[in-house]
Amino acid sequence: MSDSETLAAFLDSTPAGTRLRVEDDLGDGFVRLRVSEAERRQAKQDIRCVEDAVIEMLRNARDAHARTIIMGTSRSGNARRIIVADDGDGVPERLRDRIFEPRVTSKLNSMTMDEWGVHGRGMALYSVRENAERAECIASVEGKGSIFLVEFDCSKTPEKSDQSTPPSLVKQSDGTWTVSSGPHNILKTASEFALANRDVCTLYLGSIIDSAATMYAFGRQFLCPNNLASTAAPIKRLGLMRDAASLVNAARDIGIAMSTRSAHRILAGEIAPLAPFLETLDRVREGDEESPKKGVKSNNSTNRDFRGLKIAxxxxxxxxxxxxxxxxxxxxxxxxxxxxxxxxxxxxxxxxxxxxxxxx
Structure with a gap:
C-alpha cells in the first residue's frame, strides 16, 4: 500500500471532524490543512522579530524528531543570516519548497503545545518565509535531517540591538533551572529552547564558521570515508571532506560561504567544534544573579569577532x-x-x- 493509500485509509478511519481538517494529501506523510483566511493572515503577524523566527526554526527541527541541532548566525549591516542543521526526519526533495506554503505539515494528528504556543498548524515556515528576504530548505535527506537557510533584513524585521549579552542559568530554591532575565536576544531565545527541550535534543549555537566546524567534527565522528556526500546526512556531510577545496565547495552547497583559510583552520583543528549551548552558560543560584553588564561580550556572542592572527x-x-x-x-x-x-x-x-x- 502506498503512502497516499495509507493516509487515505487512516483518514477514513477517523472522525469526520478530522477529515474536514485535511484539504490535500501531498504524500510522504505531508498534508495541507484547511485553515481560515483569518488564520492565514494572522500567521504573518506571528513573526514580529528575528528572535520569533529563531524559535520557530528550532521548534520545527525538534518536531522533526531531531536529536542534534546546530545553528549558526551572522550579521553584516542589516542582513541577519541563520543556518539551522538537524538530524531529524528530513523533507522529500519534491516538497522542499512546498513546506513553506501555508497549512502544509507532516503533523496531522500531533500538534504540539509548548511554552511558545501551538505548533503543527503548518503555518510556522510560511510565517518565516513571509517575513524573510530568503528562506529555503537548502539540503535534506529523508530520515537523516535537513539544513535550513534564512536571511532577514533587520530594517524590516528587527532584532534586539544587544546580541552579545548572554543569559545565565539560574537554579531555583526548588532545584529547577530557569533562564535569567536580560535582553531577549538570539542567545536568550536559544537558551530558553535548549533548557526546555534538554531531554529531547541538544542545541549547538555559534557563528556560521563555528557551526561548520561543528558539522565537520560531527561527520568525522559518525561517517566512514566511503560514504557518499549525496546520501549522507546533511548535518554530517562536511566530515567527508579531506582537503580545503572540497570543504569550501561542500560548505557552499549547504549555504555556508567559507574562505580557503577558514577551511584549512577547520581541517587543522584550529577552529574547535562548539560545545552544547547549555554547557557554555554561567550557572548561578537564585538571588545571586548579577544584572547583565552592557558591552560585556560572551564567547557565544552572535556578533563575535572571528578574525584570526596571521604571523609572517x-x-x-x-x-x-x-x-x-x-x-x-x-x-x-x-x-x-x-x-x-x-x-x-x-x-x-x-x-x-x-x-x-x-x-x-
Missing part, C-alpha cells in the same frame, strides 16, 4: 628559534632532550605552544 613566516621562524633556545635551558636542568621541535597552534583566543617531552 620570518617572524614565526624567529619566534620558534627563541622558544627552542629557552627550552634548551629548561631541558638541561631537568634532564630532557633539548633538540625537539615545538608545535604551534594559533586560535581565536591565543597562541598555543607544545614541546614534546623526551627524557634523557
Amino acid at each position: 613566516p620570518d617572524d614565526m621562524d624567529a619566534f620558534i628559534s627563541s622558544l627552542k633556545k629557552a627550552y634548551c635551558e629548561l631541558a638541561e636542568s631537568y634532564y630532557l632532550e633539548p633538540n625537539v621541535e615545538p608545535s604551534i597552534r594559533i586560535t581565536a583566543d591565543g597562541v598555543h605552544v607544545v614541546f614534546p617531552l623526551s627524557k634523557l
